[in-house]
Amino acid sequence: DTAVSQTPKYLVTQMGNDKSIKCEQNLGHDTMYWYKQDSKKFLKIMFSYNNKELIINETVPNRFSPKSPDKAHLNLHINSLELGDSAVYFCASSWTGGATDTQYFGPGTRLTVL
Amino acid sequence: QKEVEQDPGPLSVPEGAIVSLNCTYSNSAFQYFMWYRQYSRKGPELLMYTYSSGNKEDGRFTAQVDKSSKYISLFIRDSQPSDSATYLCAMSASGNQFYFGTGTSLTVIP
Numbered sequence: 001d002t003a004v005s006q007t008p009k010y011l012v013t014q015m016g017n018d019k020s021i022k023c024e025q026n027l028g029h030d031t032m033y034w035y036k037q038d039s040k041k042f043l044k045i046m047f048s049y050n051n052k053e054l055i056i057n058e059t060v061p062n063r064f065s066p067k068s069p070d071k072a073h074l075n076l077h078i079n080s081l082e083l084g085d086s087a088v089y090f091c092a093s094s095w096t097g098g099a100t101d102t103q104y105f106g107p108g109t110r111l112t113v114l
Numbered sequence: 115q116k117e118v119e120q121d122p123g124p125l126s127v128p129e130g131a132i133v134s135l136n137c138t139y140s141n142s143a144f145q146y147f148m149w150y151r152q153y154s155r156k157g158p159e160l161l162m163y164t165y166s167s168g169n170k171e172d173g174r175f176t177a178q179v180d181k182s183s184k185y186i187s188l189f190i191r192d193s194q195p196s197d198s199a200t201y202l203c204a205m206s207a208s209g210n211q212f213y214f215g216t217g218t219s220l221t222v223i224p
Contacts, residue, residue, distance in 0.1 A: 099145075
């Protein structure tokens, strides 16, 4: 069974559309994250949730809205997609979110905005 | 200036070579240091974790942290083609927030 899963794996869409990416973890972890990895492989945290509560919200446009219906799921909704949103989005999870916790990453969702 | 700087490479070495990967950082509060390996089209996976200064060894991999120079390294001995991947360093001051380098692309040629 996949520990951290994301859907879809690939997403190609037009500018201006609204899209969602889903993430689920079956590890029983309390903390989940969303990261954005650009074309130069730079990985930057966007959001962190602990037990469904927002912990980290980096300077991300408010077009991006995370939603955590329960601690096993953290979905990412993006409104009014822009060309610059094209990237690979990774979901991750860890036990408590502490610095010593291993983060387990999902396989990524490759978003292309045309 | 980025919090963490890492030479993106690409780095290409023959099988069996010793590989040295490095990151520098600017925030002296960082005390948790990690190396992740990312295969093509996959998510990163934790390879090594080190707290504060010093060395840590795990098989063919050795992580070194020099906090006085704000410099961390990952050494791979007897490199194998299966080591071909992008290696990302990451660091944190105290907890939730991790800052990643841009990754170094490594190819080990058989």
